[in-house]
Amino acid sequence: MAETLNPFKIAQDEIKWACDKLNLGNSVYEVLKEPERVIVVNIPVKMDDGTTKSFVGYRSQHSTILGPAKGGVRFHPNVNLDEVKALSVWMTFKCGVAGIPYGGGKGGVCVDTQELSKGELERLARGYIRAIAPIISPEKDIPAPDVATNPQVMAWFMDEYSKFAGYNTPGIVTGKPVSIGGSLGRNQATGYGVSVMVQKVCEQLGMDINKTKLAIQGFGNVGSFAALTSAQKGATVVAIAEWDKKIGTYAVYNEDGLDIEAMFKYKEEKGNIIDFPGGKMISLDEFWKLDNVDIMIPAAMENAITTKNAADIKTKIIVEAANGPTTPEAEQILIKNGVTVFPDILCNSGGVTASYFEWVQNLQNFYWTVEEVNSRLEGIMTKAFDEVYKMHEDYKVTLREAAGMVSIKKIADVMKLRGWV
Ligand code: GLU
Numbered sequence: 001m002a003e004t005l006n007p008f009k010i011a012q013d014e015i016k017w018a019c020d021k022l023n024l025g026n027s028v029y030e031v032l033k034e035p036e037r038v039i040v041v042n043i044p045v046k047m048d049d050g051t052t053k054s055f056v057g058y059r060s061q062h063s064t065i066l067g068p069a070k071g072g073v074r075f076h077p078n079v080n081l082d083e084v085k086a087l088s089v090w091m092t093f094k095c096g097v098a099g100i101p102y103g104g105g106k107g108g109v110c111v112d113t114q115e116l117s118k119g120e121l122e123r124l125a126r127g128y129i130r131a132i133a134p135i136i137s138p139e140k141d142i143p144a145p146d147v148a149t150n151p152q153v154m155a156w157f158m159d160e161y162s163k164f165a166g167y168n169t170p171g172i173v174t175g176k177p178v179s180i181g182g183s184l185g186r187n188q189a190t191g192y193g194v195s196v197m198v199q200k201v202c203e204q205l206g207m208d209i210n211k212t213k214l215a216i217q218g219f220g221n222v223g224s225f226a227a228l229t230s231a232q233k234g235a236t237v238v239a240i241a242e243w244d245k246k247i248g249t250y251a252v253y254n255e256d257g258l259d260i261e262a263m264f265k266y267k268e269e270k271g272n273i274i275d276f277p278g279g280k281m282i283s284l285d286e287f288w289k290l291d292n293v294d295i296m297i298p299a300a301m302e303n304a305i306t307t308k309n310a311a312d313i314k315t316k317i318i319v320e321a322a323n324g325p326t327t328p329e330a331e332q333i334l335i336k337n338g339v340t341v342f343p344d345i346l347c348n349s350g351g352v353t354a355s356y357f358e359w360v361q362n363l364q365n366f367y368w369t370v371e372e373v374n375s376r377l378e379g380i381m382t383k384a385f386d387e388v389y390k391m392h393e394d395y396k397v398t399l400r401e402a403a404g405m406v407s408i409k410k411i412a413d414v415m416k417l418r419g420w421v
Helices: 007-021 027-032 081-098 118-135 151-165 189-204 221-232 260-270 284-289 328-336 350-364 370-395 399-418
Strands: 037-046 052-063 069-076 103-110 141-145 213-217 236-244 248-253 280-282 295-298 317-319 340-342
Touching: 007 027, 007 081, 007 399, 027 399, 037 081, 037 118, 052 069, 052 081, 052 118, 052 141, 069 081, 069 151, 069 350, 081 103, 081 350, 081 370, 081 399, 103 118, 103 141, 118 151, 141 151, 141 350, 189 221, 189 295, 189 317, 189 350, 189 370, 213 221, 221 236, 221 260, 236 284, 248 284, 328 340, 340 399, 350 370, 370 399
Parallel strands: 069 103, 069 141, 213 236, 213 295, 295 317, 317 340
Antiparallel strands: 037 052, 052 103, 236 248, 248 280
């Protein structure tokens, strides 16, 4: 059987499966199987050499039944319509699991940001927001960072939208720098949330976090802060895998644990973690095959664990920090080998949860301390974990299936009350 690599097909199958399992009939699936609205835009950008180049951008608003669409914008050469649609479905699931009053949205631009100057990147970011401005607002759809977009890009988004609206509109986008209405704790929130999940997994399965070894694929915003905050909670990070434009994939390994703070400094200086002195270089293949790791954390892109490498994985627990890192066929292999997968829509929901806090603070013009942000985030994620785990036990389904069911159940209940189905 061919492996399902189209993320939108995977997402649709997940919706269907959860609707069937909850005996909802076909109507809920009919509403949710496609996004409510998708926009495809052409973004012409004046390049530094005086020429004009066009980039294609997307925004998908999958569902707004529980609140405005919410989700990041990624700038990546592989961005395409089906990927953006799938990611918007997963945002619907994610906000439902976290129990925050949002639907799911996602956006993207097909571009390699490493090939743009800062000025070109700024003009692209502003052009993208101008192009989607008619369908977004703090009440309708709120973008945020995702792969290769950061607080600076969010600042340009906010500034450009504010010109469109005619007044300062910080609530249009989350993940902004703190000085223009960003929330304390938002930048590290996705990774921090992953560490909260690592802690919960350890508690649930009777493991001592101080004796728990982690391997993390990705040292971007999510992977790096997942590594740092998990280490601060007592876990030992023995391997980090990365990707570099010149040398491709690689990993850094130290069986006694990597010094993550030193790795942050090294990356700041060099731009990557190649030849990091606190560990030895190994290949990505060797990384997946590591046999002394308790929890493997894919924190890069979708389709990281496929039928090609799933059987190699010796680790018995996977905590998904990326969106869609495991294909359904790979998950079947993992299940057969006794591996438990804690799914993305639960484990990486810390980012959107802190985004929700940022938006609430913007709407109220009243700002919180980092301690308030972190403790509320921990409260929401702990509740979500317990709900998903209970569904998993009650229905004897996988944790991914349980997370989908928790979410679809909440959405279906509201659909019925509002008379949609
Ligand atoms: N891009 C992040 C995600 O996939 C965050 C979305 C948000 O903060 O709205 O969850």
